[in-house]
Amino acid sequence: MKLYSVLVFHKDSTGKVKAMKSAFDLTSFSFFQRGSVQEFMTFTGKLLVERSAVPSRSCVKENEYFCYTYVRPDGLAGVCISDSEYQRRVAFTMLNRVLDDFVSKVAPVQWPSIKTEKDCMYTGLPELLTKWQNPREADAMTRVQEEVEETKIVLHNIIQSVLERGEKLDDLVAASEGLSNQSKLFYTQARKMNKCCSWINLCCVVIFRQGLPLLCPTALFRAIRRYAK
Structure with missing residues (x-):
């Protein structure tokens, strides 16, 4: 059971999405892969928030990974990426807690001034990522939390299903400014490797x-x- 990352984004009234803060646990990946894996998790999180309604909850399965997205009515969004053993109910409860904690430390009036993650003074994500790494501990916490209504969660089998008609993930990767050339090459090689x-x-x-x-x-x-x- 593994929780790889927790990311916080903000989606404004025009649909533009920016990363506010993120935390990762990539110790299970090769040291030389971690930089590219981190970039792609951020890229994937931003893509999912861009394609999500306000408000909404969704779950996307991509190979052995699950991406959970929660967008609040105020546009603040949380994304976590885990393996298949991490429970959906726990994931959404964790995202709710993360966003509540973020708002308690970073007021909405400050959000427009945050251009990059370095501008955001919130420091709680690493601790929360570690705390919720243990599903047993996390599940115990959910007993005092109102359960997420499963019927309101949009499920997708693959990331491609959240894209608009005619869009291709390969094209979005190639055009992304948030991915380095090394990460784009890593993606291309991984696609070929999968085939x-x-x-x-x-x-x-x-x-x-x-x-x-x-x-x-x-x-x-x-x-x-x-x-x-």
Whole structure:
């Protein structure tokens, strides 16, 4: 059970969304991947808030990850990204608590002056992320909290389903100013990797079982053909 990130955004009356504050626990990812993973979680959170009504709650499943989004009537929004074992009810209760705490520390009159996360003096997210990392502790807290009405939560199977007709995630990634070139390359490679994962898995099986040199493509290809038969 893992909670990877909690992010706070604000959506103004024109629909423009800006990041207010975020916290991440990416220790389960490779050290060299963490920068790109963090950028994409922020990108995904902003995209989901942009595509969400005010007010609304929604849940998007993307592969083994779940993205929960809660947009309040005042435009303040919370997004958390977790694995599949983190309970939906707990996630939305946590987001409600996060936004309440944010408002208690950062008054709405201050929001327009916040241009980047560095401008926001709120420091509570890391502690809340750690506190809600344990679903058992979080679930105990929800007993004194009014449960979220499940019928009002919009469910999506994949991120693509929240996009407008004709929009493509690849195009949004390419046009994003919030993603570095390294992260865009990481995304492109990950997409290609996903398409050929079965081939890669087969290669790995052959390499480890046959004890082949890593730089011997001819021998590897022959071994794969024998192994696949």
